[in-house]
Amino acid sequence: MPQALTISTVTPDPALFDLPWNLPLDKWPKDVILALPRGISRHVVRFVKVSDRVLAIKEIAPYPAAREYALLKDLTALDAPSVAPVGLVTGRTTKKGVSLDAALLTHHLQFSLPYRALFSYRLRPGMATRLLDALALLIVRLHLLGFYWGDVSLSNTLFRRDAKEFSAYLVDAETGGLYEELTEGQRAYDLDLARTNVIGELMDLEAGEMLEDNLDPIAIGDFLVSRYEQLWRALTEEEVISVDARWRLQDRINRLNDLGFDVAEMSMSSSTDGTTLHIRPQVVDAGHHSRRLFRLTGLDVQENQARRLLNDLDIYRIHSHQEGADEDFVAHDWLTHVFEPAVRSVPRDLRGKLELPQIYHEILEHRWFMSQREARFVSLEEAVKSYIANVLQHRRDESELILADTLQLPAADDVPMD
Numbered sequence: 001m002p003q004a005l006t007i008s009t010v011t012p013d014p015a016l017f018d019l020p021w022n023l024p025l026d027k028w029p030k031d032v033i034l035a036l037p038r039g040i041s042r043h044v045v046r047f048v049k050v051s052d053r054v055l056a057i058k059e060i061a062p063y064p065a066a067r068e069y070a071l072l073k074d075l076t077a078l079d080a081p082s083v084a085p086v087g088l089v090t091g092r093t094t095k096k097g098v099s100l101d102a103a104l105l106t107h108h109l110q111f112s113l114p115y116r117a118l119f120s121y122r123l124r125p126g127m128a129t130r131l132l133d134a135l136a137l138l139i140v141r142l143h144l145l146g147f148y149w150g151d152v153s154l155s156n157t158l159f160r161r162d163a164k165e166f167s168a169y170l171v172d173a174e175t176g177g178l179y180e181e182l183t184e185g186q187r188a189y190d191l192d193l194a195r196t197n198v199i200g201e202l203m204d205l206e207a208g209e210m211l212e213d214n215l216d217p218i219a220i221g222d223f224l225v226s227r228y229e230q231l232w233r234a235l236t237e238e239e240v241i242s243v244d245a246r247w248r249l250q251d252r253i254n255r256l257n258d259l260g261f262d263v264a265e266m267s268m269s270s271s272t273d274g275t276t277l278h279i280r281p282q283v284v285d286a287g288h289h290s291r292r293l294f295r296l297t298g299l300d301v302q303e304n305q306a307r308r309l310l311n312d313l314d315i316y317r318i319h320s321h322q323e324g325a326d327e328d329f330v331a332h333d334w335l336t337h338v339f340e341p342a343v344r345s346v347p348r349d350l351r352g353k354l355e356l357p358q359i360y361h362e363i364l365e366h367r368w369f370m371s372q373r374e375a376r377f378v379s380l381e382e383a384v385k386s387y388i389a390n391v392l393q394h395r396r397d398e399s400e401l402i403l404a405d406t407l408q409l410p411a412a413d414d415v416p417m418d
Helices: 014-018 062-077 115-119 127-144 184-207 217-236 247-258 288-297 303-319 327-344 356-374 380-390
Strands: 006-009 045-050 053-060 085-090 102-107 112-114 157-162 165-170 239-242 261-270 276-286
Touching (some): 006 014, 062 085, 112 115, 115 127, 115 184, 127 184, 127 217, 165 303, 217 276, 239 247, 247 276, 288 303, 303 327, 327 356, 356 380
Antiparallel strands (some): 053 102, 085 102, 112 157, 261 276
């Protein structure tokens, strides 16, 4: 007796039943599929638009599909940097009754791109390093949550612009697992696999002439390991301080804040002779700057974007002679008279190019370059007009980078990389 089609979903939508679940995913008609750039996957992956939402669909065997769906729900509940699950479709059969694999549905991460699409641009110095820096931070954040990835790679990661840097997101949790705390062996295995996979992926790009001649895949793989270890030590290692230098406790917290982390819990113990203190962060939460900006303005942005906007807020406080004013009042003033007028100046048909906080960051960068080039003060209004006319309108949309052919990647000159 054939099994009934079942759709389990965290966001119920009857329109999901209109999709052709009786066909293998690679046979779905072209008028259903969105041609978005996708990474390399061992499974068939397609994008569709359902009720104004763009969804990613991965065809996978029922048991691992159910396991990954549950893992992604757990990661979302932990506020992990990962794609968000939408649903799980089981009981799929063809019209002739032939069983088909299950389908895992996730939200398409807007404004994100797979690494191969990014590397198809003409790379500017340091871009590969910034991508790997983002990946190292992603691995650290997942490990702090007790998540063992089991298949760390660029292919299983999506990247979004975050001011001058990138933010990385897990997109494939099929081989992962959540634990109360990872062992040293689990962390070491994940990191070694990350290095091996990244080197292999970069060598593949090198063979396809998509990697600059001066970039060494092995050196970049080693950088990933070094950066991970540096971050892990900064966030977790024990530090011994003199009782007379207890100010260093706040210094340690400040250094973690600078890295973008808040300390939710700190372990402190004194030596037997009472002359030293042993301190170790017990619980650290990513998103220090983004949480502060959200509290002040209600803007929900990525960490480096928040850092840049907070810097602009501090400059506004000085230039408007409000150094002694309440921070909440100054933030509201800045939001009302600076940020919102600038982003509202962007024509609606250009707002899909980038996230609005990223656009504002690039306006500030553009203003700085204009001031340097012309050796004069450039107003924000003038910078906005110049940025829209000379930069933004020439960029591809990154909200949904729909291409005529999924194998076609953006041209080198379409999106300048900072």
